[in-house]
Amino acid sequence: MSRLNTFLTGIKVVDLSRHLPGPLASMSLAEMGAEVIKVEPPQGEEMRLIGPTGSNNRSAYFDSVNAGKKGIRLNLKEETDRHALLDLLKDADVLLESFRPGVMAKLGLSFEDLLDHAPQLVICSLNGYGTESPLSQEVGHDLNYLAMNGLLSGTGTEEETVAPWPPIADSAASLYGLSTILAALFDRQRTGKGCHIEVALADSVMPLLAFSLADLSLKGEGTPRGVDLLNGGAARYRTYPTADGKAIALGAVEPKFWLAFCTAAGRDDWVSRINEPLPQNDLQAEVATLIASMTLEECNAKFGVIDCCYSEVLPLSEAVNTPHIQARKLVVKDESGEYQALYPAYVDGEAPNVRKKFEEQ
Numbered sequence: 001m002s003r004l005n006t007f008l009t010g011i012k013v014v015d016l017s018r019h020l021p022g023p024l025a026s027m028s029l030a031e032m033g034a035e036v037i038k039v040e041p042p043q044g045e046e047m048r049l050i051g052p053t054g055s056n057n058r059s060a061y062f063d064s065v066n067a068g069k070k071g072i073r074l075n076l077k078e079e080t081d082r083h084a085l086l087d088l089l090k091d092a093d094v095l096l097e098s099f100r101p102g103v104m105a106k107l108g109l110s111f112e113d114l115l116d117h118a119p120q121l122v123i124c125s126l127n128g129y130g131t132e133s134p135l136s137q138e139v140g141h142d143l144n145y146l147a148m149n150g151l152l153s154g155t156g157t158e159e160e161t162v163a164p165w166p167p168i169a170d171s172a173a174s175l176y177g178l179s180t181i182l183a184a185l186f187d188r189q190r191t192g193k194g195c196h197i198e199v200a201l202a203d204s205v206m207p208l209l210a211f212s213l214a215d216l217s218l219k220g221e222g223t224p225r226g227v228d229l230l231n232g233g234a235a236r237y238r239t240y241p242t243a244d245g246k247a248i249a250l251g252a253v254e255p256k257f258w259l260a261f262c263t264a265a266g267r268d269d270w271v272s273r274i275n276e277p278l279p280q281n282d283l284q285a286e287v288a289t290l291i292a293s294m295t296l297e298e299c300n301a302k303f304g305v306i307d308c309c310y311s312e313v314l315p316l317s318e319a320v321n322t323p324h325i326q327a328r329k330l331v332v333k334d335e336s337g338e339y340q341a342l343y344p345a346y347v348d349g350e351a352p353n354v355r356k357k358f359e360e361q
Helices: 022-029 060-064 077-089 113-118 142-148 168-191 203-217 256-267 266-275 279-294 296-303 323-329
Strands: 012-015 036-039 070-071 094-097 124-127 195-200 239-240 247-251 310-313 331-333 337-341
Touching: 012 022, 012 077, 022 036, 022 094, 036 077, 077 113, 094 168, 113 124, 113 195, 142 168, 142 203, 168 195, 195 203, 239 279, 247 296, 256 266, 256 279, 256 296, 256 310, 266 279, 266 323, 279 337, 296 310
Parallel strands: 012 036, 012 094, 036 070, 094 124, 124 195
Antiparallel strands: 239 247, 247 310, 331 337
């Protein structure tokens, strides 16, 4: 067993969360050795019915973020089941929940009461907008959080915004929740005290916009969509379609990589145009014309053998079989032939083990 899979041995996690952010965080905890007990309502989590049906006759999306956990069902509106949850929490280390602010208190499970009941508990709330917000009781999904925080204004083409995939706010909140839980467990070793953490999905977007906030500070506006260095405005950092309907990605930000690309392209006249004003529409058009005259195989032969930050734009079906993915062993198939993307860290030279299936009690 990889050492990473033992880091949290002895840690008990009770997970009330649903959909993507909480379950993704708790699955990472399970992958690092924690015991994770997923608590669903009597009818099961809604995520069981969202997305394509997998090998277990429930949503494959549900299984993709709940592997390695044990599942039970409780009706937290019933006193008997609330007591069952409190029994679980007596010796638990972490509680995850994703209800709207105030719901836990309405169920008779306020954070203050829970910490009185189990002072060692690290409670992590992953919700939409946070308790101290005028939007605390509003509904929202990933696209809403990206829109309201200005991220979409810098994403897409010059003509229109594009909804990114995978869900950025959901994923970021999951990772911020995970890292804060681990930090809180470390702090508990020193203080002996648990705590309540709140990570709002809407808040998790802003730290990702560090460059855009720098633009705002300097220019009075964020990074404009489709016209900046890293979002489509530069000829040296964008995708280009090939003659055979494929595409290549060029990331030649540094002058040395742009020089290598221009030399291989036989266009020394492009080298000095690296810092033309953005958006570099004319230069992009010239590069696009060249790439559009070549097949992907021809592009690979010319640019794939030099240091210019060049890649094919691969469909996922091909990406999972590249030599890189095969060598790293971090995207694997489990015993039922379904793909898993393992926790992306090697410890002492070893990749993590394949996760066990979700186990219903």
